Amino acid sequence: MDSAAWPYLRVGLHGGFFVVAFFLLKRIHDFRRETEPRHLGPARKPLLIPALGLLLLFGAVLGHQGSWQLAGIFRPQFLAFMQTYDRRQFNPAHGIQRGRILDRRGEVLAYSEEADGQVWRRYPHGPAFAHSIGYSHPKFGASGVEAAASQHLNGATPERLESWGELGRQLLTQGKRPRGQDLVLTLDLELQLAALQGLGSRRGAVVLLRPEDGAILALASTPSFDPSALSPALFRGGLAESPLLNRATQGLYPPGSTLKVALAAEALEQGFSGTLHCPAEGYTTSPRYPKIRDHEYYSARRAGQSWSGHGNLDLATAFTESSNVFFAQLGVQYGHDAFRANLERLLFGQPVRIYPGLDRTGAINTSRVPRIADKDRYGLAQASIGQGVMTTSPAHMALITAAVANQGVAMKPRLIATEPTAVLARLMSEATAKRLARMMRRVVTEGTGKPINTDKLAIAGKTGTAENSQGASHGWFVGFAPAERPALAVAVLVEQGGYGSTSAAPIARDLLLRAQAMGLME
Amino acid sequence: MKATSPWDQRRPERELLLICLGGIGIGVILVLGSLHGAGKPLGLTSLLPFLVFALSLAGLHLALVMAGFRGDQILVVAMAFLAGFGLLARTRLGAFDAGTGGSGLADFAFVGGFLAMLAILLGFMGGRYRALAAGHWPWVWAGISLLLVAALLVTGQRFRGAIFGTGFITPTELLKVSFVLFAAAYIDRQAKGLGAWEFHGLMPPWRPLAPLAGVWAALVILLLIQRDLGMVIILGVTLPVLLVLGTRHWGYMGYGLAGAGLLGWLLLAVFQHGERRIQAWLSPFHDPTGDSWQVLQGLSGMYSGGLWGEGFGAGNPEYTPIAESDFIYAVIGEELGFVGGALVMAFFLLIFLRGLQIAYRSRSSFGLLLAGGLTTVLATQTFLNIGGVTKFIPLTGITLPFISQGGSSLLTAFAILGLLLAISDGEPPGTRARARSSGPSPARSRAAKSPRAPARTRKVTPHTPPEGS
Numbered sequence: 001m002d003s004a005a006w007p008y009l010r011v012g013l014h015g016g017f018f019v020v021a022f023f024l025l026k027r028i029h030d031f032r033r034e035t036e037p038r039h040l041g042p043a044r045k046p047l048l049i050p051a052l053g054l055l056l057l058f059g060a061v062l063g064h065q066g067s068w069q070l071a072g073i074f075r076p077q078f079l080a081f082m083q084t085y086d087r088r089q090f091n092p093a094h095g096i097q098r099g100r101i102l103d104r105r106g107e108v109l110a111y112s113e114e115a116d117g118q119v120w121r122r123y124p125h126g127p128a129f130a131h132s133i134g135y136s137h138p139k140f141g142a143s144g145v146e147a148a149a150s151q152h153l154n155g156a157t158p159e160r161l162e163s164w165g166e167l168g169r170q171l172l173t174q175g176k177r178p179r180g181q182d183l184v185l186t187l188d189l190e191l192q193l194a195a196l197q198g199l200g201s202r203r204g205a206v207v208l209l210r211p212e213d214g215a216i217l218a219l220a221s222t223p224s225f226d227p228s229a230l231s232p233a234l235f236r237g238g239l240a241e242s243p244l245l246n247r248a249t250q251g252l253y254p255p256g257s258t259l260k261v262a263l264a265a266e267a268l269e270q271g272f273s274g275t276l277h278c279p280a281e282g283y284t285t286s287p288r289y290p291k292i293r294d295h296e297y298y299s300a301r302r303a304g305q306s307w308s309g310h311g312n313l314d315l316a317t318a319f320t321e322s323s324n325v326f327f328a329q330l331g332v333q334y335g336h337d338a339f340r341a342n343l344e345r346l347l348f349g350q351p352v353r354i355y356p357g358l359d360r361t362g363a364i365n366t367s368r369v370p371r372i373a374d375k376d377r378y379g380l381a382q383a384s385i386g387q388g389v390m391t392t393s394p395a396h397m398a399l400i401t402a403a404v405a406n407q408g409v410a411m412k413p414r415l416i417a418t419e420p421t422a423v424l425a426r427l428m429s430e431a432t433a434k435r436l437a438r439m440m441r442r443v444v445t446e447g448t449g450k451p452i453n454t455d456k457l458a459i460a461g462k463t464g465t466a467e468n469s470q471g472a473s474h475g476w477f478v479g480f481a482p483a484e485r486p487a488l489a490v491a492v493l494v495e496q497g498g499y500g501s502t503s504a505a506p507i508a509r510d511l512l513l514r515a516q517a518m519g520l521m522e
Numbered sequence: 523m524k525a526t527s528p529w530d531q532r533r534p535e536r537e538l539l540l541i542c543l544g545g546i547g548i549g550v551i552l553v554l555g556s557l558h559g560a561g562k563p564l565g566l567t568s569l570l571p572f573l574v575f576a577l578s579l580a581g582l583h584l585a586l587v588m589a590g591f592r593g594d595q596i597l598v599v600a601m602a603f604l605a606g607f608g609l610l611a612r613t614r615l616g617a618f619d620a621g622t623g624g625s626g627l628a629d630f631a632f633v634g635g636f637l638a639m640l641a642i643l644l645g646f647m648g649g650r651y652r653a654l655a656a657g658h659w660p661w662v663w664a665g666i667s668l669l670l671v672a673a674l675l676v677t678g679q680r681f682r683g684a685i686f687g688t689g690f691i692t693p694t695e696l697l698k699v700s701f702v703l704f705a706a707a708y709i710d711r712q713a714k715g716l717g718a719w720e721f722h723g724l725m726p727p728w729r730p731l732a733p734l735a736g737v738w739a740a741l742v743i744l745l746l747i748q749r750d751l752g753m754v755i756i757l758g759v760t761l762p763v764l765l766v767l768g769t770r771h772w773g774y775m776g777y778g779l780a781g782a783g784l785l786g787w788l789l790l791a792v793f794q795h796g797e798r799r800i801q802a803w804l805s806p807f808h809d810p811t812g813d814s815w816q817v818l819q820g821l822s823g824m825y826s827g828g829l830w831g832e833g834f835g836a837g838n839p840e841y842t843p844i845a846e847s848d849f850i851y852a853v854i855g856e857e858l859g860f861v862g863g864a865l866v867m868a869f870f871l872l873i874f875l876r877g878l879q880i881a882y883r884s885r886s887s888f889g890l891l892l893a894g895g896l897t898t899v900l901a902t903q904t905f906l907n908i909g910g911v912t913k914f915i916p917l918t919g920i921t922l923p924f925i926s927q928g929g930s931s932l933l934t935a936f937a938i939l940g941l942l943l944a945i946s947d948g949e950p951p952g953t954r955a956r957a958r959s960s961g962p963s964p965a966r967s968r969a970a971k972s973p974r975a976p977a978r979t980r981k982v983t984p985h986t987p988p989e990g991s
Binding site for chain 2: 006011016020023031035044047055064072077082092093
């Protein structure tokens with residue numbers, strides 16, 4: 001068979017088949033008198049009613065079929081299904097020029113381009129937004145915002161009736177490629193790239209958001225993948241660095257000392273005043289368990305020196321010095337119920353989403369309130385310093401930090417600019433939030449956060465160094481700036497980065513300084 | 523009216539069959555060319571099923587001419603077109619590229635279907651079909667029906683929530699014929715009693731109804747155990763239709779509708795299986811990758827087919843699960859578009875309308891009931907399949923007559939057509955019109971078995987309308 005002529009021949013045969021089929025129907029109609037079964041005699045009942053019934057029934061089926069087959073464009077969920085799950089490359093749903101995805105200043109983060117008679121999605125910044133925007137691909141489906149905002153991007157949710165009509169007409173005639181609507185995100189290209197630059201080749205995550213309205217300006221997770229160049233190998237799993245995992249929202253890590261923000265909030269709400277004795281030899285709930293000690297003890301031991309201990313510590317000083325001994329005692333003192341209630345108030349185990357929909361990547365993993373048996377006081381002591389059974393995601397910690405910066409109120413985090421601002425929950429009283437904010441400022445001016453203290457910007461925060469069974473500790477920093485009138489809150493996690501004060505905190509500082517240079521701190 | 527030879531008389535059929543073969547031939551080039559383009563090895567054996575198909579049609583036509591068959595010509599043509607369409611669709615789905623390029627026995631199932639149809643047609647034409655209702659035969663049909671279902675229950679295997687027969691054979695398919703034979707014969711015999719409703723026409727006559735309802739209920743219960751919802755619906759529609767046809771008492775339809783509501787409610791309450799299908803039907807996007815996956819993939823394919831499709835071989839029906847049997851209509855919609863689907867539906871409607879016509883014109887009341895019942899079975903099956911695939915109704919997991927893959931289903935459809943054609947041949951002249959075949963009358967059974975009167979085929983005798991109506 002000549003392959004050059006085949007496409008034309010095929011169209012001819014295709015048309016010919018229809019012509020012959022309709023000709024057959026016509027001839028059947030022509031022969032209707034001649035083929036009438038007259039030898040049977042006349043019909044004993046009028047045929048009209050059952051015949052009409054059959055015609056109506058099957059006509060209704062055909063009409064329903066047409067409402068999907070021909071007018072499927074008017075079924076936005078159907079369109080989204082096809083774009084996500086239909087691998088037929090010639091499906092017109094894949095031919096829609098989806099709207100662009102823009103950052104908050106109008107920089108293009110994703111756009112559609114026609115190549116080889118097919119529309120492809122392009123991502124000019126490659127891996128930078130792979131976890132938040134996701135991808136849309138005729139073979140691999142869609143993820144992230146691309147999946148969640150599919151209807152909007154396809155233009156299947158037009159505001160006016162004419163735009164509906166126009167969209168339908170374009171698809172039916174298959175003439176001009178229909179164009180969807182643009183989508184504006186709260187993300188900022190510059191800050192996102194700065195966050196990724198800060199992480200460099202290390203695995204980790206950065207979340208930067210505005211406490212007053214929940215807008216997420218940066219959501220970085222490394223390592224990443226290029227959504228413009230997807231390959232089956234990526235989805236086969238088994239890659240040690242799991243590039244598909246959005247570490248910012250889905251990664252679960254022991255929060256380490258950053259959880260002291262939560263414990264301090266609990267103590268302030270309970271009206272804690274006074275001191276706890278924090279000796280150098282540490283604290284334990286039973287002689288059977290190893291002692292929980294402060295980091296100064298280990299530093300001194302490494303230097304071959306002895307350390308006399310903190311002695312009696314008040315809450316603010318213990319927070320500034322990040323005393324494990326203090327907070328372990330505090331947690332055990334308030335008990336299991338108060339600990340659990342506090343975590344519940346801080347949204348542990350609550351569903352929180354950064355954009356509407358049902359997919360996993362759009363949800364912040366708020367872990368769950370860990371189950372600690374009432375008898376297990378040592379487990380509670382460990383959990384109180386963010387170790388043991390405690391885990392959560394960087395985005396969740398950013399949300400708690402943002403609530404501290406926003407007088408105790410957590411705003412609903414959001415990635416899509418048009419989504420209205422909404423209160424998510426009050427996590428602590430205004431007074432608690434204010435005192436906690438002052439304590440966090442002290443961490444940077446005179447405590448564990450000192451290495452990132454700068455004259456240019458009043459940063460408040462809390463460092464964390466979370467031990468983990470798989471190797472070196474994870475470095476954490478959560479904070480906000482400016483301390484007096486917070487404009488931005490941040491959470492940084494560096495996997496196996498060692499001390500939070502030297503791994504994660506500098507990334508946060510550089511990012512906040514960059515935001516200040518962009519005029520976001522006024 | 524002038525006498526015409528059978529050869530002349532069946533001229534329309536000849537011409538229409540030739541046109542039909544022309545269309546199918548174009549389809550064959552299209553399908554095989556596309557398969558070739560897709561790198562499938564093709565040999566002369568690939569053409570074999572179509573050559574056999576063409577020869578079968580020719581043989582069928584000649585056999586009908588030689589037998590002096592007067593029956594419906596359009597029915598034959600519509601069947602031929604649909605069977606050819608099915609052959610094309612199944613070839614396109616790769617039924618013929620089994621291993622070595624040779625074709626399996628399953629690909630020639632339609633030959634068996636043609637032969638069965640021809641045998642039934644020749645055996646029961648000339649009014650001989652009425653012997654099927656004579657004597658103890660109704661009870662034989664009832665027994666066979668029960669045996670068919672029971673046999674499957676014993677030997678079948680559970681698959682996708684329902685029970686299927688081993689390999690090629692699903693014995694319950696034949697139930698469509700045997701049950702209609704039983705019900706039509708029984709109602710024909712008891713028409714008077716069944717029509718005598720009590721309490722001012724509010725209460726159906728239980729005594730004559732009981733045996734019929736009993737067999738029906740036993741079948742339905744056995745079928746429900748096998749979760750064969752499609753067959754339950756077919757039987758559930760056929761019985762009231764036959765009762766109304768036989769007694770002209772619309773009360774049966776009322777009770778039938780009430781019973782259907784009750785049964786539907788019971789099914790949802792008892793079988794999780796059914797509830798999930800309803801859920802997948804009402805809110806398909808609730809779980810698009812689970813229960814609704816198949817129907818949504820089918821609809822996606824049809825959507826990409828659009829109005830005309832891209833022609834056989836140009837789609838990707840492999841993305842629709844079990845496309846070759848239950849979802850073959852989605853494949854047609856994908857590759858030939860909305861128009862292709864409408865064509866298939868048009869030919870099905872042609873068959874149903876001709877079936878109705880045969881029923882209404884039949885001189886014997888058993889003929890009316892049998893043809894009406896068989897047409898109802900075919901129409902219900904087609905509606906359940908196409909309606910399910912297009913998401914008009916919930917999925918019932920039933921095949922499309924003449925088109926879907928599957929030996930038993932194909933064979934049954936051809937058997938049904940054979941009976942319809944046999945009835946359409948009418949009664950031999952001289953038989954008293956409109957006699958109810960209640961009770962074996964020696965005169966009639968002799969008449970039915972006697973060789974056809976030679977004059978019968980030569981003349982189209984104008985009939986006077988039978989007494990009354």
